[in-house]
Amino acid sequence: MGKRLNLTKTPALVSRRSVLAGSLVLGAGAMLPACKPIMSGLLTGADAHPGDYPTVRAVEFMGRYIAKRTGGRLGIKVFAGGQLGNETDTLEITSFGGIDLNRINFAPLNSFEPMTLPFSLPFIFDSVSHMRRVVDSEVGDAVLASLEPHKLIGLCIYDSGARSFYNARRPITVPADMKGLKIRVPASDLYIAMVNALGANAVPIPFSEIYQSLAQGVIDGAENNWPTFVSERHYEVAKYLSLTQHLLTPETLVMSKDSWDRLQPADQALMREAAKASVIEMRRLWDIRVAEAKATVAASRVEVNEVETQPFAELMRPVWDQFITTPAQKRVVQRILEMKEG
Structure with missing residues (x-):
């Protein structure tokens, strides 16, 4: 068994757990089975950023990617704007399978996985290009892999700007x-x-x-x-x-290991492929957003x-x-x- 996250539980989190347990669905109204393979349906995604934010749009792009490759058999529904709770809440929910996908900042990960701390150090990166080169390398792969013992599968790393x-x-x-x-x-x-x-x-x-x-x-x-x-x-x-x-400090897209383990091997490979493609889209949208902000x-x-x-x-x-x-x-x-x- 993998380690569970040791995060403080709050009444709000308990409430969201209850709602999620009773309402998250897979496909056309079927209740999410905890032990059956995921063969088809919508995977749930959480993001604290608003709906037009580059990370949200990137995960939606990923959903369209896997939908196209599977003929609509799989897809992703993103709940943006903190609809499912703040990052600390959704991170714990994701770790036990209540949410399938979660875009998360590295800061909450620092509290339980030491290997995520180097990415969060002040002045560790000297430019956006330096940061991107690092996270696209074996270094990024190793940091993502460090999350698996915590019941999280690291899929990709997104920008969070300077x-x-x-x-x-x-x-x-x-x-x-x-x-x-x-x-x-x-x-x-x-x-x-x-x-x-x-x-x-x-x-x-x-x-x-x-x-x-x-x-x-x-x-x-x-x-x-x-x-x-x-x-x-x-x-x-x-x-x-x-x-x-x-x-x-970059951000990351993680998947619940419980959800990951219920995917077929071919669909796991597709998820990684789609996540990698979504990084390119996220960076395109991010660079546009930065330029617009600078003009404002x-x-x-x-x-x-x-x-x-x-x-x-x-x-x-x-x-x-x-x-x-x-x-x-x-x-x-x-x-x-x-x-x-x-």
Whole structure:
């Protein structure tokens, strides 16, 4: 038996479990059998991103791909916008087979699988092309394979963009500019350590509360990618965007191992083929989305400044040492660094 995820259970999760157990279907109204092979029907997919987000559209592309190759025998129905819960909730549900497919950020995976941590290190990647080269290599394959003992099959790795700091107080050009700033971070030990190491004060608050917290001065700033900065309207209340590009942490599409094991071998191969094809589509859509976001910001009153990242990166050594502790993790880090351009 594989290991189950040890995530905190909440009343909301129990409620969603009950709903999923009674309502997820396979094909035309048939209840999802826990022990029978998946021969035909719709696989369920979860994504916390909105319906027009590149990862959602990429998994929908994957659904059309497998539908075409199977003559409509298999397909994918994506529940976007967090309809099935937040990422922590859906990750656990996926691990025991309540959801077939799940697009997930690497941050929730860090808490139980050490091999996912190298991809989440600040300044580990020096460009989008570097990140893509790494995740497309044997390094990406090894990280995906590390999820199987947790009842998850890693199918592919998607982009999540370059994350930079934005705030309502001042431009950030050197680490000293971050001193005293209250910066929102996800509830992640690594993110908290990173921001505190840069001299700011990490404030873990829910993603949905960032806009209001910025507007009311509860926080001074946050950090995220170009599309999120625009789509969540954070650029309306944070007038300084500093291109630190401190994180290029990717995201991944996982499948429940229970669901995977019930697929025929030929369909398993098709799922991997479709997932690989969906990465190309996701990157095409992502690059368009980034260009659109940059154009929106350029037409706004936001002040954007370039940043010499080396002084910031030098402050991350204690953070790397805190989270990279095993020989296997260190080998992955070394391989990533070896694959930098130049």
